[in-house]
Amino acid sequence: MTHTKTVGTMGLAWSISVHSYGIPKNLVALAMRGSNYYIKTKNENLTISAHIEYSIYYKNLKRTTEKENFMREIEVAKITDTLERLCIEANEHLPQDVKSAILQCRALEDGEIAKNVLDNMIENYEIADREHVPVCQDTGMACVFLEIGQDVHLTGGDLREAVDEGVRRGYEKGYLRKSVVKDPVRRGNTGDNTPAMLYTEIVPGEQIRITVAPKGFGSENMSAIRMFKPSAGLEGIKDFIIETVENAGPNPCPPMVVGVGIGGTFDKAALLAKKALLRPLDSSHPDPFYAELEQEMLQKINKLGIGPQGFGGRTTALGLNIETMPTHIAGMPCAINISCHVTRHQTEVI
Numbered sequence: 001m002t003h004t005k006t007v008g009t010m011g012l013a014w015s016i017s018v019h020s021y022g023i024p025k026n027l028v029a030l031a032m033r034g035s036n037y038y039i040k041t042k043n044e045n046l047t048i049s050a051h052i053e054y055s056i057y058y059k060n061l062k063r064t065t066e067k068e069n070f071m072r073e074i075e076v077a078k079i080t081d082t083l084e085r086l087c088i089e090a091n092e093h094l095p096q097d098v099k100s101a102i103l104q105c106r107a108l109e110d111g112e113i114a115k116n117v118l119d120n121m122i123e124n125y126e127i128a129d130r131e132h133v134p135v136c137q138d139t140g141m142a143c144v145f146l147e148i149g150q151d152v153h154l155t156g157g158d159l160r161e162a163v164d165e166g167v168r169r170g171y172e173k174g175y176l177r178k179s180v181v182k183d184p185v186r187r188g189n190t191g192d193n194t195p196a197m198l199y200t201e202i203v204p205g206e207q208i209r210i211t212v213a214p215k216g217f218g219s220e221n222m223s224a225i226r227m228f229k230p231s232a233g234l235e236g237i238k239d240f241i242i243e244t245v246e247n248a249g250p251n252p253c254p255p256m257v258v259g260v261g262i263g264g265t266f267d268k269a270a271l272l273a274k275k276a277l278l279r280p281l282d283s284s285h286p287d288p289f290y291a292e293l294e295q296e297m298l299q300k301i302n303k304l305g306i307g308p309q310g311f312g313g314r315t316t317a318l319g320l321n322i323e324t325m326p327t328h329i330a331g332m333p334c335a336i337n338i339s340c341h342v343t344r345h346q347t348e349v350i
């Protein structure tokens with residue numbers, strides 16, 4: 001016996017043909033389960049399973065395509081697997097833009113000590129690439145940035161646990177130093193470099209962009225933030241950048257990379273500064289005003305004479321990136337995140 005009924009659901013009309021016996025007419029719900037469809041009725045404990053041939057036609061649509069009704073499911077285990085690999089790759093291979101910047105600085109140096117230091121740095125990252133070993137003994141805290149598409153539905157477990165498991169596996173499998181303590185005051189190593197420093201952002205789309213940026217603390221400790229009043233003006237920000245780099249001296253293993261965050265709130269300015277370190281060194285801020293400021297401050301920093309590893313020279317910084325956002329009328333937060341010449345990060349989209 002064939003019974004046909006049209007059911008409206010989610011703004012679409014579904015034409016269904018059910019091959020069964022005694023289908024009740026008081027049909028109230030339809031749900032998909034793989035290749036089978038299940039019909040629920042008002043009769044208690046009565047669920048009839050049947051294969052349904054269906055067609056969708058557009059009637060009173062709130063959306064224009066079937067794709068717009070679609071949420072892509074991603075198992076958190078895929079994030080774990082990706083992070084495991086990226087933790088290792090980020091610690092073994094410097095990004096090409098960082099390598100290119102080091103080579104360019106080597107060509108500009110005229111002092112023998114500075115040239116020898118940069119030669120050692122070049123040899124070091126070449127060995128790391130070739131032998132698949134960490135480019136630095138401080139394999140850092142795992143800073144993990146997730147840009148999650150708003151059309152993604154994460155399944156299969158807790159996101160935070162999945163991220164930490166990926167970091168745990170990566171640092172074990174890659175024989176990377178575990179550098180995280182359980183408590184900031186009472187200390188005690190966690191033994192697996194977790195928890196990760198996790199930053200999430202919801203963005204348009206149905207993909208997840210995963211970035212791992214291991215951050216050593218020789219440079220992190222040299223970072224600073226200042227809550228300026230607007231009256232400090234641009235000169236206040238310029239002076240703060242130079243002051244912070246001068247105070248850092250040789251501690252962050254220069255030539256360093258300087259990330260500057262301006263605007264937002266206290267915490268947002270710091271995040272902007274950290275994100276600035278992820279931007280390629282051969283790129284410029286899209287706003288010409290800040291692009292010019294980046295070049296001006298980089299030149300001033302390199303005139304300080306701190307040089308590679310603090311031994312003097314023309315190269316104190318490989319690059320300086322600025323990120324900005326709107327802020328309150330009464331403030332002008334500015335954060336500076338210092339990174340060493342081993343500014344590591346790897347990205348993958350799933």
